[in-house]
Amino acid sequence: QVQLVQSGPEMKTPGASVRISCKTFGYTFTDFYIHWLRQAPRQGPEWMGMISPTSGTPTYSQKFQGRVTMTRDTSTSTMYMELRSLRSEDTAIYYCARDFGVFPSAWGQGTQVTVSS
Amino acid sequence: DIQLTQSPPFLSASVGDRVTITCRASQGIRNYLAWYQQKPGKAPYLLIYAASTLQSGVPSRFSGSGSGTEFTLTISNLQPGDCATYYCQQLDSYPFTFGPGTKVDIK
Numbered sequence: 001q002v003q004l005v006q007s008g009p010e011m012k013t014p015g016a017s018v019r020i021s022c023k024t025f026g027y028t029f030t031d032f033y034i035h036w037l038r039q040a041p042r043q044g045p046e047w048m049g050m051i052s053p054t055s056g057t058p059t060y061s062q063k064f065q066g067r068v069t070m071t072r073d074t075s076t077s078t079m080y081m082e083l084r085s086l087r088s089e090d091t092a093i094y095y096c097a098r099d100f101g102v103f104p105s106a107w108g109q110g111t112q113v114t115v116s117s
Numbered sequence: 118d119i120q121l122t123q124s125p126p127f128l129s130a131s132v133g134d135r136v137t138i139t140c141r142a143s144q145g146i147r148n149y150l151a152w153y154q155q156k157p158g159k160a161p162y163l164l165i166y167a168a169s170t171l172q173s174g175v176p177s178r179f180s181g182s183g184s185g186t187e188f189t190l191t192i193s194n195l196q197p198g199d200c201a202t203y204y205c206q207q208l209d210s211y212p213f214t215f216g217p218g219t220k221v222d223i224k
Contacts, residue, residue, distance in 0.1 A: 044217055045155075047213040059211060063212065101166070103166035103167070104151070104206075108160065
């Protein structure tokens with residue numbers, strides 16, 4: 001069945017970068033876009049952007065433009081999201097989600113990113 | 118950015134009740150609306166997409182309606198397992214924004 005398995009928790013200091021992976025299973029990798037979202041403590045989810053699995057072309061939320069890079073590796077069916085210049089407000093659970101007609105239908109288990117000095 | 122508001126922010130109902138959550142968009146989003154259920158410590162789970170289409174495997178007690186700027190999620194015959202926070206998300210215009218959530222509790 002469709003599964004998205006994300007990399008493990010990360011602890012970072014302010015100003016650092018984090019790279020999260022999202023390995024996909026159970027479907028043809030190039031058939032579906034991947035969304036990246038995050039959820040800060042006690043808040044609702046926030047959409048960060050999405051990436052085409054075929055062309056690798058990303059679409060970023062303006063909020064993260066310049067600080068985020070989404071990439072893919074078709075040979076391993078894995079997506080990556082890097083966020084730079086981390087600050088305490090970036091502390092959140094980060095999710096990848098496979099779309100279904102643009103709607104994020106299957107989500108990864110989440111990756112906790114903690115930014116603290 | 119398109120703003121989504123949800124009402125009520127919190128509701129408490131009895132097992133077997135029918136409950137309705139409303140999501141309003143600051144501008145028209147056609148039917149590009151999704152509803153998610155989120156339980157503590159878990160990822161959001163897609164219940165309904167395209168405003169009214171039930172995701173495969175979701176019980177038919179859940180239903181969605183609406184188009185344009187006003188949408189509703191209805192849970193019929195509320196069950197204890199429905200205790201969760203429910204979010205709407207618009208996917209009509211970037212960035213794809215979420216509503217603030219509605220927490221559903223059982224009396």
